[in-house]
Amino acid sequence: MQSAEDRLISILKENNIDFISSLPCDRIKFLLERIKKEFSHIPLTREEEGVGISAGISMAGKKPAMFVQSSGIGNMINALLSLTGFYELPLPIFISQRGIYKEGIAAQLPMGQKLPGILKGAGIPYSIISTPDDLNIVEKNLPDVFKKNEMHAFLLSPAVFEGICDTALAAPTCPIRGWSVDETQKPFPKYTRYEMLDIIKKELNAKVVVCNLGVPSKELYEIHHQPSNFYMLGSMGMATPIGLGISLASKQEVIVIDGDGSLLMNPGTLAVAAHFNPDNLKIFAVDNSSYGSTGEQSTLTGSCVDLALLAKGFGVGNVIKAAGKKQLIDAIKEPAGGLKFIHALARPGNAKVPNIPLDHLDVKKGVVEFILP
Numbered sequence: 001m002q003s004a005e006d007r008l009i010s011i012l013k014e015n016n017i018d019f020i021s022s023l024p025c026d027r028i029k030f031l032l033e034r035i036k037k038e039f040s041h042i043p044l045t046r047e048e049e050g051v052g053i054s055a056g057i058s059m060a061g062k063k064p065a066m067f068v069q070s071s072g073i074g075n076m077i078n079a080l081l082s083l084t085g086f087y088e089l090p091l092p093i094f095i096s097q098r099g100i101y102k103e104g105i106a107a108q109l110p111m112g113q114k115l116p117g118i119l120k121g122a123g124i125p126y127s128i129i130s131t132p133d134d135l136n137i138v139e140k141n142l143p144d145v146f147k148k149n150e151m152h153a154f155l156l157s158p159a160v161f162e163g164i165c166d167t168a169l170a171a172p173t174c175p176i177r178g179w180s181v182d183e184t185q186k187p188f189p190k191y192t193r194y195e196m197l198d199i200i201k202k203e204l205n206a207k208v209v210v211c212n213l214g215v216p217s218k219e220l221y222e223i224h225h226q227p228s229n230f231y232m233l234g235s236m237g238m239a240t241p242i243g244l245g246i247s248l249a250s251k252q253e254v255i256v257i258d259g260d261g262s263l264l265m266n267p268g269t270l271a272v273a274a275h276f277n278p279d280n281l282k283i284f285a286v287d288n289s290s291y292g293s294t295g296e297q298s299t300l301t302g303s304c305v306d307l308a309l310l311a312k313g314f315g316v317g318n319v320i321k322a323a324g325k326k327q328l329i330d331a332i333k334e335p336a337g338g339l340k341f342i343h344a345l346a347r348p349g350n351a352k353v354p355n356i357p358l359d360h361l362d363v364k365k366g367v368v369e370f371i372l373p
């Protein structure tokens with residue numbers, strides 16, 4: 001019998017889809033790996049840009065499709081309405097709908113569960129795909145998207161692909177990068193994110209630590225839990241903005257542990273941070289060239305983006321690359337007299353750590369009581 005993945009891929013092929021852009025979700029990681037091999041694939045840094053890229057593709061006479069997580073719709077809605085809908089451009093959007101089936105991350109519930117209502121309110125047609133048999137609905141509705149120049153959201157329940165396990169999922173290779181801000185130091189990734197956090201843990205003591213969502217937060221909880229750690233459970237791309245806000249509004253020393261995928265989703269925040277140049281803020285950007293939490297899909301820091309140069313370009317004065325133990329500790333320890341951006345070059349890989357056993361409101365309470373005792 002044909003697997004749900006095979007079925008969906010053949011429907012996409014029968015409809016002559018030319019380009020598929022995506023930003024990963026853990027629940028469709030095996031499907032995404034197949035898509036990358038079988039279609040012209042466009043890796044995104046933010047879901048919204050996929051809407052623009054798809055508009056360009058369809059105006060050039062080709063057929064686009066997008067694969068995103070339900071949370072990504074929050075990043076797309078304006079472009080979907082004022083570009084795709086307004087100009088009557090076709091766009092099928094396949095959405096991994098979180099928060100509705102065996103969900104382990106509470107922060108996925110608000111957006112995932114409200115998604116049908118949001119789409120309804122926005123006037124975006126959608127279909128609910130709850131089981132592999134429901135892929136018939138995709139088969140029926142997809143041709144109309146291109147015939148009628150419409151957008152259509154297909155809400156894919158994690159149940160559709162449950163149990164699918166592709167042993168061929170490629171692990172990202174450790175990036176070898178030629179670039180360097182300072183040519184005298186050419187650091188090479190040595191440690192995983194977990195090992196890095198372990199190396200710098202003492203320097204986090206009694207500071208406000210805002211930590212990137214997903215596995216980074218779980219690893220930090222396991223390695224160095226303290227009430228002043230703000231563990232993000234959702235809102236990808238918000239670690240640096242949250243840390244900036246705390247640093248501007250308080251005298252606390254703030255360390256943001258961010259990730260390459262998340263920084264690329266919201267890079268403009270580095271310009272805002274550079275503008276204020278707070279001397280109580282350090283951004284420790286763990287660059288493992290992958291979306292570690294969702295299956296280690298490669299990010300563009302492995303091919304073309306140098307986060308240190310990006311930070312410099314946005315006006316951050318104190319930028320350092322670090323990969324070795326001493327470099328990492330010195331970088332986080334030494335004051336910079338202004339905003340400091342540490343480009344921490346990491347190897348891909350996640351530690352096997354459990355979910356954080358704290359209620360999200362208790363996480364907030366711990367941080368607030370630390371800032372305002």
Ligand SMILES: Cc1ncc(C[n+]2csc(CCOP(=O)(O)OP(=O)(O)O)c2C)c(N)n1
Pocket residue numbers: 023024025026069071072075193212213214215216234235236258259260261262263286288290291292293294299
């Ligand atoms: C808007 C949005 N899109 C996609 C996701 C799914 N997602 C959760 S964590 C993550 C990867 C984050 O990667 P990175 O910041 O590089 O951190 P790493 O896990 O690699 O350390 C993704 C894509 C999400 N939560 N929100």
